[in-house]
Amino acid sequence: MGELIAVLSGKGGTGKTSVCAAVSTALARLGHSVLAIDCDMGLQNLDISLGLSDSGAISFLDVSEGGYRLEQAAVHHLFPALSFLTAPINRTAESVDEDAFRDMVRSAKRKFDYIFLDAPAGIDAGFSLAAKFADRCLIVTGADPAAMRDAARAAQRLELMGKTDVKLIVNRVSRRLFSNMAVTVDDVMDTAGLPLIGVVPEDPNVTLAAAFSAPLISYTNRGAAKACEAIAKRLEGRRVPLSIFDIF
Numbered sequence: 001m002g003e004l005i006a007v008l009s010g011k012g013g014t015g016k017t018s019v020c021a022a023v024s025t026a027l028a029r030l031g032h033s034v035l036a037i038d039c040d041m042g043l044q045n046l047d048i049s050l051g052l053s054d055s056g057a058i059s060f061l062d063v064s065e066g067g068y069r070l071e072q073a074a075v076h077h078l079f080p081a082l083s084f085l086t087a088p089i090n091r092t093a094e095s096v097d098e099d100a101f102r103d104m105v106r107s108a109k110r111k112f113d114y115i116f117l118d119a120p121a122g123i124d125a126g127f128s129l130a131a132k133f134a135d136r137c138l139i140v141t142g143a144d145p146a147a148m149r150d151a152a153r154a155a156q157r158l159e160l161m162g163k164t165d166v167k168l169i170v171n172r173v174s175r176r177l178f179s180n181m182a183v184t185v186d187d188v189m190d191t192a193g194l195p196l197i198g199v200v201p202e203d204p205n206v207t208l209a210a211a212f213s214a215p216l217i218s219y220t221n222r223g224a225a226k227a228c229e230a231i232a233k234r235l236e237g238r239r240v241p242l243s244i245f246d247i248f
């Protein structure tokens with residue numbers, strides 16, 4: 001059985017989509033079958049971060065409610081082990097048939113090793129849809145107080161939903177911040193009340209790779225790409241120490 005992993009935040013723009021794309025492509029490159037699903041209905045952009053923006057991908061609703069099969073999901077030209085379903089444009093999360101969605105992700109778990117759900121910003125219907133059936137949740141936050149507070153709210157919401165496997169990714173960490181990292185990471189973990197699974201540096205390659213329609217891990221193997229690869233390995237269950245030399 002595969003694992004369903006929701007990538008969430010409280011605050012918008014913390015890097016969910018960028019991290020979701022980099023970690024899912026890293027797992028595909030490590031030899032796993034992966035399905036990445038964009039759950040940001042109306043504001044979808046996971047295709048861009050995956051380097052698939054002209055793929056004409058079908059949406060998850062085409063599969064859950066529209067009669068398409070999972071096998072018809074777009075297959076990545078650089079990572080054939082990675083399939084992708086985009087988010088529908090003209091529907092809201094509230095209107096999604098949850099039973100049909102659950103059946104789709106259950107069947108995806110029989111076909112793929114990892115299924116990633118890239119959640120929208122906020123902690124309302126889209127957040128709940130992405131988290132509801134997830135086996136693991138990753139909360140992506142910045143190290144700033146506003147993002148931390150929202151990550152803590154997201155963590156509380158997940159606790160109310162009965163989610164027990166919830167981990168934190170601190171994104172966009174600067175070198176200067178990393179020097180004080182022991183303090184910062186402890187603060188973030190204390191505020192959110194969650195264990196850490198990775199720290200991703202501030203890295204202009206994240207935006208550059210997207211601008212060149214390239215997946216981050218194909219564009220560079222340093223910085224944020226390396227940090228996301230380390231997160232992928234930790235999700236596999238490997239012990240990868242957190243080291244400043246790995247990410248800067």
Ligand SMILES: Nc1ncnc2c1ncn2[C@@H]1O[C@H](COP(=O)(O)OP(=O)(O)OP(=O)(O)O)[C@@H](O)[C@H]1O
Pocket residue numbers: 009011012013014015016017018019040119120121171172173200201202203204205206207210224
């Ligand atoms: N580690 C990073 N270093 C530099 N820029 C980053 C990093 N992570 C994300 N970004 C940039 O921050 C912006 C927001 O990232 P992204 O779209 O991944 O966030 P998001 O949490 O998915 O946003 P939303 O809540 O709107 O879905 C993008 O322009 C992206 O290129």
Ligand SMILES: [Mg+2]
Pocket residue numbers: 016017018040045118119120
């Ligand atoms: Mg996003």
